[in-house]
Amino acid sequence: MAMHVVVREYARLTTCQVQAPSLDEAQISQTAFDWLCELAGRFRSTGATLLQLEGRQWLKLDNHVGILESPCGQVIEILPKHHDEGDCRLSSRKLLCKLIASALDLPARATEEASLSLYKTSLAEWVMRQFLQALDHLFKRGMRFDYLRVEEEQRFLRGQLDVMKQMRQPPGRQHFFQIRHDVFVPDRAENRLLKSALLLVCKATQDADNWRLAHELAGMLHELPDSRDIAQDFRQWRNDRLMAHYLPVKPWCELILYRQMPLAVAGHYRGISMLFPMEKLFESHVARCLRGQLKTGATLKTQASGKSLCRFGDKHLFQLKPDLLITIGNGKLVLDTKWKRLYSDDIEGKYGLSQADFYQLFAYGHCYLDGHGEMALIYPKWRRFDHPLVHSFVFSDTLRLQVLPFDLDSDELLLPEGLDWPIKFASATQLEQGAQQVHDEVT
Structure with a gap:
């Protein structure tokens, strides 16, 4: 039985022998199985779902991605369920790394590594490598005393x-x-946190290059104490211009010390465990991409919270929070992201759309747009949903809903021809023409 198991969302895990292990089915140890059940109980108490029990020997994962290491040393890496063709493991890990970097609001160059061999390592090793490279660059710039x-x-x-x-x-x-x-x-809050994160990396890394660089950097900090109160030291982290060169390393330090993601799993054992809700990663990535593609005068707000579904006396109840609200002049656009596969050829099954999502958008349209305007549901593009649906969904003569795919490879929102929205994106036809032009130039 492998100690490092790679699966993807909604995979099934068991303690029994699996004849053909895959990204959708794998075997784990009994101790890791019991630990996951205990962990799922802690998640359930916070309102989140990590997995579902299927009998006494099977677990079915939910839509969280990341990496978990049990106290017995069993490593379970969970990748997005997005790619089906080619090297799914490599492409899915590359996508997850990009989404994590986007959620941490890192510059684009941090997600575009020159060598694809980087993504052949585990997610934890990738996170540790990003931290070590940022810390090495910081040392070359000079530490703050x-x-x-x-x-x-x-x-x-x-x-x-x-x-x-x-x-x-x-x-x-x-x-x-x-x-x-x-x-x-150099005994200041920022450096103490970096020392704590570095010590954790030294204990956790299994990659030879990461191990060498981590111990080399640790030698430069051997006289510096590590953090005794991580929360307090993070509150004291300064972000003024004199500390500008510390900004690239801060997100990785937060991630390793279990502070950045709300569902990161902190354990007392040596491994690094971190989980991310896939719908939140997708939402933050779409928001970041669209924010950089807005036309002049347009603004984008995430999780707008100015409206509620109803009023009871002087109290507003059931707050409405669309994922994305674009404003330009007096006009508004309501966009909502959904991490779910649609099927553009499945008309009988309503393309896989959820009636509850339409009720939700109907409420957004009346509360935020006063029943007049355009809205959109955004889903990830894949081979069976690579074009916008032919027709818009009509709530009334003045309120319409588009269902659009977002291309995670090119970071483009695909839109039917003729819509005048304040976003500088390419339409589906333009992307096809551009791809054909590149193909002609290569051939």
Whole structure:
């Protein structure tokens, strides 16, 4: 039985022998199975769902992605269920790395590595490598030092003499001086957090290159204490211009120290475990891409919360929060993202659309658009949903809903011809023409 298991969303895990292990079915140890059941109970208490029990020997994962390491050392890597062709494991891991980097709001260059071999390592090793590379770059720029006030007893004068303490010196110790002075040391909140994260990486990494670089960097920080209060030190992390070169390493430090993602799993064992709700990763990535493609004068707001479904007395009940709200002048667009596969050839099955989602958008349209305007449901593009649906869904003569695919490879929202929206994106026809032009140039 492999100690490192790679599966994807909604995969089934069992303690029994699996004849043909795949991304959708795999075997894990009994201790890891029991630990996952316990972990699922903790998730359930917070309102989240990690997995479902199927009998006594099978677990079915939900739509969380990331990596889990059980106390027994069993590593379970969960990838997005998006690619079906070619090397699914490599392409899915590459997509997940891009979405995580986007959620951490990192520059685009951080997600475009020169070598695809990077994505052949586990997700945890990729996160640790990003942290180590950012920390190495920080050391080359120089660490920030700070003045630390020291009060001590010495045989010589240095700094200021503490007159009151000196006057209380007992007989026979008048030759010792009670002094106060400042020392210029790297002992500050940001550096203590980096030391704590680095120590965790040194213990957790199994990659030879990561191990070498981690211990090399640890040697530069051996005299620095690690953080005793991670939450307090993060509150003291400064983001002024003098600390600008610390910004690239901060998201990775937060991620490793279990502070960035709300469903990160912190354990007392040596492994790094982290989970991400896939719908949140997809939503944040779409928002980031569209924000960079807005036309002049347009603004995008995520999770707008200015409206509620109804009012009871003087209280507003059932707050409505569309994923994306685009405003330009007096016009508005309501967009909602859904991490779900649609089937553009399945007319009888309503393409896989959910009636509950339409009720939700109907409420958004009346509360945010006053019943007049355009809305859209955005789903990931894949081979059976690679074009916008032919017709829009009509709630009324003045309120319409588009169902659109978002291409996670090109980061483009595909739109039917003729819609004048304040977003600089390519239509499906334009993308096909561009792909054909590239193909002609290559051939």
